[in-house]
Amino acid sequence: MDNITRTQRVLRYRENDKVYDRIKRGMPYYEVEIIETVGKPSENLVIRGECISACAYLKEQGIKVDLVYIDPPFASGADYAKKVYLRRNPKLAEKVAAAEQQMDIEELKAFEEKMYGDIWQKEDYLNWMYENLLAIKSIMSETASIYVHLDTKIGHYVKILLDEIFGEDKFINEIIWHYEDKFATGGKRLDKNHDTIFLYSNDEDYIFNPIIIPKDETTKRALRKKVDGKTVEVRDENGNKIIVEYSEKKADDVWDLGRTISKNDLRDYATQKPEPLLERIITASSNEYRDEEKTEKMIVADFFGGSGVAAMVANRLGRNFIHVDIGINSIQTVRDTLIASKAEFQVLEIKDGVSLFRNPQQTMDKLATIIPGLQRNVSGISNFWFGVVTEAKLGTVPVYVPNLLNTQEKVLDIPTINTIINQELQNLEVNAKKVIVYYIDIDDPKAVEKFIKENNATEIEVELKDLKNLLHEIVIEDIVEFNTTKTKEGYETEITKFISDRLIQKINEFNQKGNLQSLTKGKKFEPISISEEGLELIELISLDCENSEGQWHSSTEVKIDKLGYVIKDGTKTKEFWDGKITSDKKPKRIKIRNISGDEMIKVVE
Ligand SMILES: C[S@@+](CC[C@H](N)C(=O)[O-])C[C@H]1O[C@@H](n2cnc3c(N)ncnc32)[C@H](O)[C@@H]1O
Numbered sequence: 001m002d003n004i005t006r007t008q009r010v011l012r013y014r015e016n017d018k019v020y021d022r023i024k025r026g027m028p029y030y031e032v033e034i035i036e037t038v039g040k041p042s043e044n045l046v047i048r049g050e051c052i053s054a055c056a057y058l059k060e061q062g063i064k065v066d067l068v069y070i071d072p073p074f075a076s077g078a079d080y081a082k083k084v085y086l087r088r089n090p091k092l093a094e095k096v097a098a099a100e101q102q103m104d105i106e107e108l109k110a111f112e113e114k115m116y117g118d119i120w121q122k123e124d125y126l127n128w129m130y131e132n133l134l135a136i137k138s139i140m141s142e143t144a145s146i147y148v149h150l151d152t153k154i155g156h157y158v159k160i161l162l163d164e165i166f167g168e169d170k171f172i173n174e175i176i177w178h179y180e181d182k183f184a185t186g187g188k189r190l191d192k193n194h195d196t197i198f199l200y201s202n203d204e205d206y207i208f209n210p211i212i213i214p215k216d217e218t219t220k221r222a223l224r225k226k227v228d229g230k231t232v233e234v235r236d237e238n239g240n241k242i243i244v245e246y247s248e249k250k251a252d253d254v255w256d257l258g259r260t261i262s263k264n265d266l267r268d269y270a271t272q273k274p275e276p277l278l279e280r281i282i283t284a285s286s287n288e289y290r291d292e293e294k295t296e297k298m299i300v301a302d303f304f305g306g307s308g309v310a311a312m313v314a315n316r317l318g319r320n321f322i323h324v325d326i327g328i329n330s331i332q333t334v335r336d337t338l339i340a341s342k343a344e345f346q347v348l349e350i351k352d353g354v355s356l357f358r359n360p361q362q363t364m365d366k367l368a369t370i371i372p373g374l375q376r377n378v379s380g381i382s383n384f385w386f387g388v389v390t391e392a393k394l395g396t397v398p399v400y401v402p403n404l405l406n407t408q409e410k411v412l413d414i415p416t417i418n419t420i421i422n423q424e425l426q427n428l429e430v431n432a433k434k435v436i437v438y439y440i441d442i443d444d445p446k447a448v449e450k451f452i453k454e455n456n457a458t459e460i461e462v463e464l465k466d467l468k469n470l471l472h473e474i475v476i477e478d479i480v481e482f483n484t485t486k487t488k489e490g491y492e493t494e495i496t497k498f499i500s501d502r503l504i505q506k507i508n509e510f511n512q513k514g515n516l517q518s519l520t521k522g523k524k525f526e527p528i529s530i531s532e533e534g535l536e537l538i539e540l541i542s543l544d545c546e547n548s549e550g551q552w553h554s555s556t557e558v559k560i561d562k563l564g565y566v567i568k569d570g571t572k573t574k575e576f577w578d579g580k581i582t583s584d585k586k587p588k589r590i591k592i593r594n595i596s597g598d599e600m601i602k603v604v605e
Contacts (some may be wrong), residue, residue, distance in 0.1 A: 030352040032057050036552040038335070039344030043299065044315070046338070047324045048331045049350025051303035054324040055135035057350065064141040065322060066207070066298040067286040069310045071149040071273060072129065073120075080270035081112040082329055084506075084595050086528060088564030089536045090579035109528045111510040113596055114361045115270060115329055120406075122157065128406055129158055133165050136303060140202040145172070145285045148198045149273075155196040166200040172208075173199040177277060179259040199285075211251035211284050218247040255280065267333050268562075269307035278313040288318040308334025315343045327359035329597045336540075336559060340570040357474045358597060360404040366474050367401060367467075374399060380429035384419075389436070396430045400437045401467065412439035412464070414451055421456045432460055438467040476501060477600045480592050484604055490584040493543065493604075498534040500594050535579055540593040545585035548603050552591065556583050 030053050043063075047054045051072075058065070086109045120128075133148075140146065146166070150158050163171065175197040184191050223234040223242040234242050257276050265275065282300055290296040297320040302310035305323035311334055314321040323334050331347065338345055357363040368376055368387065376387040378396075386401035400420065402409035409416070420437060442448055442464070452462050481497040511527040518525035530537065542557035559567040560577045567573065586604070593599045 030056070030350050033349050033351055034346055034551050035349050036335075036347040036554065037345075038339060038347070038554070039342075041346065042344045043297070043320045044311075044343060044345035045322045045348060046305075046308075046311070046331060046334055046345055047322065047348045047350065048326070048328065049324065049348075049352065050326050051132045051324055052135045053350045053352055054303060054322075055139050057348075058139045058322070063299070063322075064139055064144070065301040066141050066144050066290065067282065067300045067319075068136055068140060068144065068146040069149070069278065069281055069300070069302050070136070070146070070304050071271070071302070071306065072132070072304045074151050074154055080115045082115045082270065083110045083268055084113050085110050085562040086530075086595065087536045087538065087560045087562075088576060089531045089533070090577050091531065091533055091535065111507065111528070113329075113358070113506070114365065115327055115359060122154070124406055124408075125154065126157055126161060127408060130161050130165070131408070132303070133161060137165055137202065139301075142203045143206050144202045145206050145208075146200050146202070147175075147281050147285070148200070149177075150196050150198070152192060152194070152196060155198070159198055162198055162200055166202065170200045170202070171198070172201055172206070173253050175199060176254045178254055178256050180256070181258040181260045197281075207285055207287060209284055209287070211280050212248050213251045215247055215249050218245050220245050251280065267307040267337060269330070269333055272307040273309050275309055275313050278309050279317070282310070282313055282317055282319060286314075286319055305334060306330050308337055312337060312341065315341065321345075326356075328356075328599075329358070332540075332593065332597050332599075336567075336570075340567070340572075342570070356404070356471075363404055363471070363474065364401075367470065370470060370474060371399060371401075378430075382424065382427065384424050385435075386438075388430075391434070394433045396432055398428065398430070398432055398435045400424075400435065402438065402440060410440045411443050412437065412441065412448060413443035414448065417448055417451055417462075418455070421452060421458070421462065425456070425458045425460050425462075428460075434461040434463060436463050436465055438465050438470070440467050478502070478592065478594055478598060480590070480600065480602060482590065484587060486586075487582070490582060491586050492580055492582050493541075493587060493590065494580045495535060495538065495541065495592075496533065496579075498538055498592065498594075500534065500537050500598070502598060503537050503594055503596055504530065506596065533579075535577075537594050538592060539595045539597075540591075541581050542591040542593075543581060543583050543587040544589040544591070545583055545587050548588040552589075552601070554591075555585065555587070556581065 030049075032047075032049075035048075047057070049057075051070075136146065148158065148162060159174075176194050177197055178194045180193060182191070182193055220243050223244050224231050225234050226232075236242055255277070257274060257280075259274055261272055261274050266272070286298045286300055288294075288297065290298055297318070299320045299322060300310060300314035301322040301324070302308075303324045305311060305325045307330065308323050311321040311323040315338065323330075325331060325334075335347060357366045368374055371387070371389065373389040374387045375389070378388050381388055381398055384400065385398040387399055389397050389399055391397050402412070404410070417437075420435070425432075425435065448464070456462060478498065478500040480495060480499075482493055482495045484491055484493045507528050507530065514525040514527060517523050538560065540557060540559045542552070542554045544553050545555035546553045554569075556569055558577065558581045561567055561572070564576050565573060566575045566577050589601055589603050591599060591601045
């Protein structure tokens, strides 16, 4: 962190003895679209977008939050994956139904999808966290607190940022969340069985309700009270001490809470935290209402919401909630779980011009496949470059693509261009005549062009290209065929065919990998095969019988769980899906979500 100095909102970057303003943009504000309203319009929000953009939106709307819990990616070096389960094929329902008793979850065919990457350089990570924390602070109410959930590797570095942003005097606690129910990792050190959660307040006057927990064993002790600041024992009229039994105590800053999540609550989200942890946080640092008249509910916000545990617990404890996450799987998981618990909320999407393919990580992977002729990991080309393309007249052309996981890289600014022309071009070990620099936004296009002209000491041409044009091509829709017929009770829509090229490609890759492993390691592998109708690739069907455009209104929906059972409008049933969905009114639109989370909407003719 040596070459970075910070001031409020402006991060300066020192390079070649010059100091550049790295971030003066503050929080970028983008258009926000309401995707869906579930139940009556309420203050509860599920927002798909980046933490910073969501904060900008809330600020613009004048919304302040009363408690923040964040569990951001940890810089843990992990690539988290989501297991994707093929559903039962409804056309084979009878055959499978006969074997229903034996069917267990392990037999379902699962393959994995990358959910979000967590591989960072420490410095990049801290810069990114700094920006996020500043944005969050700007929408915290005066009495709000923030819990920042980290691990032992990065926690201490982030603590320094927190001290800087909130002030050392606003530091309240370092909570050690200790869990013994983790497999012993062994090795030449003690087992790592805790996470660190830092608690800061926004101002002196913050909410704090002591957490009362049961004692392991009841104890007897003389009753005491405070008199003139001194603790004294209370005595009865005969002068005897009063002995009381204590079965409860106030929790301290070490929380022994298991991290195992019961099968029923498990949401297939790699980093899902247990509800009791959030229960403690929310009860300790928020109340149900802001005012005595009980007109305004307190808002609990999680800007890296994941599976939505904070939103679920906040809702159960009568608080309002704001759930933000960049990944589509998170938004779908929390939406479906909230519907099952009959919550009312709106789903919003931040339109920042970047059409993501499910999440930033998968978009980066996909980009590598759609830049024509791109080769990755070429020798003589540093990691700074995404790869190279080969052009007939020019030969090798290195390509730079901003890392979509890092907000700072989304804006091409002078410091980045400076790094490119004064460092990367000069260090190229290949003989290049041109480089391509993709950008999402440019800080000041004219200034950037001018800077290149005046400072590029090499003969290498720098071509700037808009990445958004490529990103638009990245999302290819699935194809669905269906018939809607009028019945005595209403309408019946039957799905006859579902084709998802994206999933088929994924499954092919999975099969190839499996086959290879079975050849090289002698492991038994049964490839996944998809039926002609492809209905086993469907996770959810929703009908909108109200509008044929605009915000989605789910008049009725069928979700097919991992075992093939139907969840109808949030209620679990013991029925297998038969390929149909019924509605009272004629559907105007149909929405289908595949098992990887891609959604498509089709208007019913
Ligand atoms: C450690 S997980 C959170 C898990 C969550 N506490 C739970 O219990 O399920 C971190 C989450 O942050 C999301 N994320 C990563 N970068 C983000 C960003 N810039 N803005 C918002 N969410 C982001 C990821 O998609 C991921 O779901």
